[in-house]
Amino acid sequence: xxxFRRSQNQSNPNKLNAILSTVIFILILNVTIQIWLxxxxxxxxxxxxxxxxxxxxxxxFVLFLVGxxxxxxxxxxxxNSVK
Amino acid sequence: MSKKEENLNKNWKKDFPIEKQQxxxxxxxxxxxxxxxxxxxxxxxxxxxTAKAYMYPKEEMAGEHFVCKKEEVPVGGTRAFVIEGSTxxxxxxxxxxxxxxxxxxxxxxxxxxVFYKPGTGIIHCPCHEGSFDAKTGNVLAGPPPRxxxxxxxxxxxxxxxxxxVQEEKIG
Numbered sequence: 001x002x003x004f005r006r007s008q009n010q011s012n013p014n015k016l017n018a019i020l021s022t023v024i025f026i027l028i029l030n031v032t033i034q035i036w037l038x039x040x041x042x043x044x045x046x047x048x049x050x051x052x053x054x055x056x057x058x059x060x061f062v063l064f065l066v067g068x069x070x071x072x073x074x075x076x077x078x079x080n081s082v083k
Numbered sequence: 084m085s086k087k088e089e090n091l092n093k094n095w096k097k098d099f100p101i102e103k104q105q106x107x108x109x110x111x112x113x114x115x116x117x118x119x120x121x122x123x124x125x126x127x128x129x130x131x132x133t134a135k136a137y138m139y140p141k142e143e144m145a146g147e148h149f150v151c152k153k154e155e156v157p158v159g160g161t162r163a164f165v166i167e168g169s170t171x172x173x174x175x176x177x178x179x180x181x182x183x184x185x186x187x188x189x190x191x192x193x194x195x196x197v198f199y200k201p202g203t204g205i206i207h208c209p210c211h212e213g214s215f216d217a218k219t220g221n222v223l224a225g226p227p228p229r230x231x232x233x234x235x236x237x238x239x240x241x242x243x244x245x246x247x248v249q250e251e252k253i254g
Contacts, residue, residue, distance in 0.1 A: 013104070020111055027118035034125035041129055045136040046191075047229045053133040060129040067122040074115055 008075055016075040023070045030063040037063075144234070144247040150175050150185070153241050159201035163188060166245075173234060174199065175243065176206070176217055185234040185245045186220050192227040206231065 008016070041056040148166050156162050156177040163174050172188040176199045186206065190197050195210035199217060206215040213225030220231040234245040 020115070024111065024115050024118065027115055027122065031118055031122050031125065034122060034129070038125055038129050038132070041132050043228050045132050048141060050136055053136055057126075057129045057133045060126040064119075064122045064126040067119045071115065071119055074112060076112075 005076065008073075019073060019075055023074050026070050027067050030067050034060050034063050144169070147237075147244045147246045150243045150245055153183075153238065153243055156183075156243075159199075161199045172196070173245070175236070175245070178204070178217060180218075182218070183236040183238075183243055184217060184220075185236050186215075186231040187233070190227055191222075191229040191231060192225070197231070 008019075037056045037060050041053050044050075044052045144166060150164050151162055156175060158177055158181070159179055161174050161176045163172060165172055173185055174188045174197070176184045176186070178184060179202065186197075188196050190208040190210065190213055192208065192211060192213055195208050197206050197208045197213075197215065199205075200207050204217045205223065206217050206220075207213070208215075208225065208227065211226050213227040214223040215221065215227070215231050216223050220233045222228075222230060233248060235248050237244050237246070
């Protein structure tokens with residue numbers, strides 16, 4: 001039976017390379033935004049501004065979910081390559 | 084070729100049975116997984132900050148506290164004080180304009196002791212050259228991310244008292 005994983009793994013290594021690089025790029029972007037969100041939340045918490053805390057946490061959570069979803073698209077390696 | 088080298092040539096492939104391409108794939112995959120783990124950690128950290136702020140809010144100072152007599156602090160002078168039952172150090176500043184101001188003595192950057200520079204209207208932090216406005220507590224220069232927390236100063240005849248800042252009601 002053919003599925004997403006199998007057909008992905010059969011694609012050209014260049015394509016897999018591009019997919020993996022893109023996934024890593026998105027993850028780094030996510031982590032950067034999350035660091036910024038955490039920094040902003042911490043500063044505002046210490047300043048007694050609570051309005052920003054829950055939105056920052058929700059945004060961080062959404063970015064984490066995006067990261068988890070990206071992991072699904074990560075290729076497991078081209079099984080078609082010559083051993 | 085010596086026997087040792089021969090042996091090495093014969094066996095190294097057995098010792099490292101992973102193809103180069105696979106090896107790079109593995110490490111990048113692991114890197115991506117690690118990034119997701121970091122992402123999860125940051126999410127949890129953000130959650131902890133939020134939970135702490137809502138469940139254990141910073142307690143406001145209750146009541147009014149006597150600091151000293153007006154004439155004990157000359158113009159441009161300061162006086163350090165601590166509220167009973169608390170360990171937070173404060174300073175009372177007698178500005179050149181005649182006003183009295185009270186601020187927390189801990190710099191908002193890394194909690195160094197700040198001091199008032201007489202005649203300049205600036206509260207200075209010597210650790211990393213942070214400067215605060217002595218009238219408002221706002222940051223003027225340097226690395227501090229927030230204004231200095233302040234207390235309301237009021238007088239009863241000749242005595243200087245402080246209390247928590249009354250919330251300004253907007254609208």
